[in-house]
Amino acid sequence: MDCPFCGSSQIMVSNSRPNSKRNKIWRRRKCLECNNTFTTYENINLNYLTVIKKSGKKERFSRIKLYASIYHSSLDKKGVDRGDASLFTEKIVSEVEGVLLNLRRKSVSTGEIKETVLKILRKRSPDTFLRYLAYWEGVDQRKLLSSVRRYFIEK
Numbered sequence: 001m002d003c004p005f006c007g008s009s010q011i012m013v014s015n016s017r018p019n020s021k022r023n024k025i026w027r028r029r030k031c032l033e034c035n036n037t038f039t040t041y042e043n044i045n046l047n048y049l050t051v052i053k054k055s056g057k058k059e060r061f062s063r064i065k066l067y068a069s070i071y072h073s074s075l076d077k078k079g080v081d082r083g084d085a086s087l088f089t090e091k092i093v094s095e096v097e098g099v100l101l102n103l104r105r106k107s108v109s110t111g112e113i114k115e116t117v118l119k120i121l122r123k124r125s126p127d128t129f130l131r132y133l134a135y136w137e138g139v140d141q142r143k144l145l146s147s148v149r150r151y152f153i154e155k
């Protein structure tokens with residue numbers, strides 16, 4: 001890890017701590033050359049996880065795909081990021097990864113990932129929750145409404 005300010009490799013870790021979900025560690029680093037400080041985050045890479053699609057096809061877990069689907073849903077009606085969509089998405093993705101990690105399994109279905117995302121979004125942002133649901137179920141309003149009913153009333 002080189003210093004982003006001067007490129008020096010003389011870096012000291014001045015502080016570190018795991019986040020509350022324990023799947024992420026941040027480290028405060030100090031450059032011994034220029035004395036600037038910066039922060040790095042360490043995530044467990046979930047690409048050991050096999051995702052089983054509805055069709056039965058298997059693929060490796062992709063953080064970027066998960067990120068893209070949530071990011072897409074967190075934009076406003078006009079598709080505009082008002083500045084907090086990427087930060088919000090990052091938080092949700094980390095939370096979802098924490099849940100998946102705690103399953104202590106080697107494979108997970110797309111349905112389970114979807115349910116996990118929905119459970120978290122329902123608490124964090126009802127608007128994003130609805131858009132994510134629409135993203136999954138298509139834009140058929142009747143289908144969407146019955147799904148909403150299922151999530152809000154039956155669960």
Ligand SMILES: [Zn+2]
Nearest residue numbers: 003006031034
């Ligand atoms: Zn430096």
